[in-house]
Amino acid sequence: MDVSSITFGPGVLAEAGETLASLGCRRVALFTDQTVARLEAVSVARGSLQGAGLDVAVYDEARIEPTNASFTAAAEFAKKGNFDGFLSIGGGSVIDTCKAAALYSKYPAPFLSYVNAPIGEGRPVPGPLSPHVACPTTCGTGSECTGIAVFDHLELKAKTGIASRHLRPTRALIDPTLTRTLPPMVVAASGFDVLCHALESFTARPYAARSRPASAQARPMSQGSNPWSDVGAREALRLAGRFLVRAVRDSADTEAREALSWAATLAGIAFGNAGCHLPHAMSYSVAGLVRQYHCPGYPEGEALVPHGISVVVNAPSVFRALAPHLPERHLEAARLLGATGEIAAADAAEHIAGVLQRLMRECGVPSSPAALGYTPDDVGPLARGAMLQKRLVDNAPVPIDAARMEQLFEAALSGG
Numbered sequence: 001m002d003v004s005s006i007t008f009g010p011g012v013l014a015e016a017g018e019t020l021a022s023l024g025c026r027r028v029a030l031f032t033d034q035t036v037a038r039l040e041a042v043s044v045a046r047g048s049l050q051g052a053g054l055d056v057a058v059y060d061e062a063r064i065e066p067t068n069a070s071f072t073a074a075a076e077f078a079k080k081g082n083f084d085g086f087l088s089i090g091g092g093s094v095i096d097t098c099k100a101a102a103l104y105s106k107y108p109a110p111f112l113s114y115v116n117a118p119i120g121e122g123r124p125v126p127g128p129l130s131p132h133v134a135c136p137t138t139c140g141t142g143s144e145c146t147g148i149a150v151f152d153h154l155e156l157k158a159k160t161g162i163a164s165r166h167l168r169p170t171r172a173l174i175d176p177t178l179t180r181t182l183p184p185m186v187v188a189a190s191g192f193d194v195l196c197h198a199l200e201s202f203t204a205r206p207y208a209a210r211s212r213p214a215s216a217q218a219r220p221m222s223q224g225s226n227p228w229s230d231v232g233a234r235e236a237l238r239l240a241g242r243f244l245v246r247a248v249r250d251s252a253d254t255e256a257r258e259a260l261s262w263a264a265t266l267a268g269i270a271f272g273n274a275g276c277h278l279p280h281a282m283s284y285s286v287a288g289l290v291r292q293y294h295c296p297g298y299p300e301g302e303a304l305v306p307h308g309i310s311v312v313v314n315a316p317s318v319f320r321a322l323a324p325h326l327p328e329r330h331l332e333a334a335r336l337l338g339a340t341g342e343i344a345a346a347d348a349a350e351h352i353a354g355v356l357q358r359l360m361r362e363c364g365v366p367s368s369p370a371a372l373g374y375t376p377d378d379v380g381p382l383a384r385g386a387m388l389q390k391r392l393v394d395n396a397p398v399p400i401d402a403a404r405m406e407q408l409f410e411a412a413l414s415g416g
């Protein structure tokens, strides 16, 4: 079990300076994006760093849905600045960008060296990075708890990532008051990301159903469902079932938004150890091949499917297909998410798909890849892109080949 070091609660962002100073830092790079840079959070953090006597340089060019180019630019900034500490304030994209900058500035290498195979070389990160304190401003990605940084490789037209224990932030400061100003669709997208982190962790191929790794070093971070991850996943599912719709519909509902932040934290701890599987594998091509979808509450301009939406549009289809293989777990998850009444194990597929579809409808998110502009002609490319996410596909509870992946997309396109 890898355990994240977390400070959670209203107002903890003001502890950023003291936290980094106590980690021995003197000169800190503050990573954010242009939207978050204008919010009060960044001035609070900056004041806290200066109050602790630290030098600060701000990098506000982290890109939403980062790319190899945006990671490389951020790493250049970090290299030139000679920093001994990092602070990230933003959504998963900002935190992931900061992880990459901390990595390539400390251990310079050709970009694909550390990137997951088969797209990159999958070389291990050589050692620890400088301290990184991560402050999420959305209630979703859980990036503050994981050692994964995700990006789009523009030239290879593939979404992939870098995964290493050394990338996990040294400390997460999770201040749920930062989620109060989020637009409804941002809460919905990140909330469904949370829900899927929990549900995928809970149903991943169990740790005991794998062969023993050849060495201690070869033990993967993603080890499938396990008793530690189950604790966080169950509670995150319960909280999502109870609070997600409220958090989306009413920004003044602080109880719901704080509960969702806590659910995101628990789900982040869960999937940081268990790993996600099919909805996340499929999300990479759903986000990568989009032609013209725009989501309210997100920057105008290029077509963009927010991460959580690209994950959840296939979730009803995936869990309907997987439930008969693991009926008890899917049934328990459906109950935690709010399914009520007489539920029999034989009906697990209906119940889990049904409760997901109800929550999606009530939150007003696109109900299938068709709502993002995909048609049956796209099934081949979507499935090929998803099969490239080998780490995630192999984490599914049953073996998935290309034909089965196509069936999952076909079912999702026809309504899950």
Ligand SMILES: [Fe+2]
Pocket (backbone or CB within 6 Å): 141, 193, 197, 280, 307, 311
């Ligand atoms: Fe995710």
